[in-house]
Amino acid sequence: MDILYQQGQKAKNASYKLARLSILEKTKGLLAVSEALWEKREFILQENQKDMMNAKQVGISKALLDRLLLTEKRIFVMTEGIKQVAQLEDPVGEIIKMKKRPNGLQIGQKRVPLGVIGMIYEARPNVTADAFALCFKAGNAVILKGGKEALFSNRAIVQIIQETLLKIGLPEDAVQLIQDTDRKTTLDFMKLHKYVDVLIPRGGSHLIKTVVENSTIPIIETGVGNCHIYVDEFANCDQGVDIVFNAKTQRPGVCNAIETLLVHESIAQPFLSKLIPKLKSYSVEIRGDQKVKILFPEVKEANETDWSEEYLDYTLAIKIVSSLEEAMSHIRCYSSGHSEAIITENYSHAQKFLEEIDAAAVYVNASTRFTDGYEFGFGAEIGISTQKLHARGPIGLKELTTTKYIIYGSGQIRM
């Protein structure tokens, strides 16, 4: 706990300095870091190899190994990402509104950095550089707790960033890494609300759950997505097939891919006759409810757990419903509040779905795969928030800030 407290204190001190940096200083810092990471890529690759060797020894899955791996190309993409963040509009200092009150007080609301951000994430070392760049650009210090599999890689990246900042006279504690990767340290980190203003967990549902249950720091939940598409009786069938196919197969391992398809019974036969062969050609496993089984007996039967599962894989649950209302109550029951879509040409159905479905992003006639900071035009993102407080949807630079009221007086006292 002692080292953690020291890191917290250092981050808080750095945050005061970071909040005062000019846009030019921040740009200079980001470009210098981007350059240094590229120059020292051999060192990063060499440290990453240590992680890879350890990971292979403990027999980690192939998918995880791929996430852990850094290559020269991946480091290039990482450094380009930092340069892009440097070019984004700086959110800090914007006066959102300012009004004069009857008593002459001039009250303004100003955008300011959050302060110290904590981030807990899993095995992707590129997140380390990303998270630093976004937090730094928004004027925040960040304390990172990466997965133990990536410790050597993360240490190398953070070391290069700190050295670079120090060299050009910027606060090196803008980024710090928690090097103790045991569970107790992680739990202690979640209680560091004295110094950490916001905690952002990025990872699977188990990580998110642990953070929700243990953190005393305000958190921004990210990422769990049990997303649905409802194909209405008034859908354009071909458009619907393309959208569902895209939302399931374009990248099934991410949170905005769909897991369950709901189809109106009056369109189910023709629609599924087009969709299912297309999905099968991509080896998508279909799990259908009883009505689907009647139409397509070869399909595997879905059970209750299929409706709540986030497969993140080439698997799709399908349920036939008899009305928009039934579709919406299924979604209300099982949705994780991430992204939900309706396919319809009916004006009232589209409006009703947009109005009544309670999720971070609600679509008409488009793929759920667009819920993403880049696709939304934010330029970058640090995750997708599925909670309602503070940030809902993609978390860009603006969501990494808060506001404060500034009040210009001329001697006013309260009567």
Added chain:
Amino acid sequence: MDILYQQGQKAKNASYKLARLSILEKTKGLLAVSEALWEKREFILQENQKDMMNAKQVGISKALLDRLLLTEKRIFVMTEGIKQVAQLEDPVGEIIKMKKRPNGLQIGQKRVPLGVIGMIYEARPNVTADAFALCFKAGNAVILKGGKEALFSNRAIVQIIQETLLKIGLPEDAVQLIQDTDRKTTLDFMKLHKYVDVLIPRGGSHLIKTVVENSTIPIIETGVGNCHIYVDEFANCDQGVDIVFNAKTQRPGVCNAIETLLVHESIAQPFLSKLIPKLKSYSVEIRGDQKVKILFPEVKEANETDWSEEYLDYTLAIKIVSSLEEAMSHIRCYSSGHSEAIITENYSHAQKFLEEIDAAAVYVNASTRFTDGYEFGFGAEIGISTQKLHARGPIGLKELTTTKYIIYGSGQIRM
């Protein structure tokens, strides 16, 4: 836990209906409730008398008894408050921004209710009606957990609201009261994140701390205020005296009153010579640091705990500092991030203080007592947030909403 779960479920169901109510329906509901509470004031007063008798028996403090007491006049103020909320602008449904992306997707951000709000508060029964009115106007269901001292009064008020809503065909579960007032139920309530979207504790620092440490529901912290005024060497002395006097004595028991005064050494003698007699005429107890003691030996000596204490009383700690920097680092160390003020005629000092002090409200030349939803022009408030996530400063109707993205597509899929 079973009853709590049922209340949570009912609130969630009600929240879907509330989110769809028109402005007219909500206005009708609020006016009907206001009227019913006034009509049934005898019943409320009679139930309140039961609380008062119980409270007197257990020997509750006079201040607390006064908070608990309802009179015909207080009920009138309460019902007028509800009518005022009915007149405020409805925040729900506003499209904050909407843009077309290069691929034709039209992406908008729309203001929507939070859903279900939980509120834990202490002995003031008028909060019960207030909280309902604000949550209802913003389209939310609310579950209330009031202090056990006010149980009969709260039950009467909630019963009248529910009956009124039911009679005019609005969801009666828009407001529910947790009637079990034991500690275990309160702790269970804090874990009800399955149904409750946001929890707002209103009360002393002990309550806030318990909620921060135990809640798995996202919370909005309210109210703890260790506020400072710094009288700069370039202050207008008379203006400063008036402001400090106002900020300490106009209503010392509230969170935006000041607890510590910082004075620059070069102005301390003349400034304090004017201020201290004025404060003494109001029986304000002064606790000064050693430098203050040298100038005014009759003053009580402050010790370390005085700098962090929220007196909420006629007590003021005073410290003499030798620079703006020293004042700012004292504030950084002890501030609860509520309201902080500088008194100065120096442009650069004013700007530096506004820029660098990290609090919900930062003032130049005005009393901290203005940090308040009414004074800020919000029309109403449910508390003052001192946290950085979601809402910072007075929590009005807008802060009781969230946003969702709505996306109008025409068949877009992601490449």
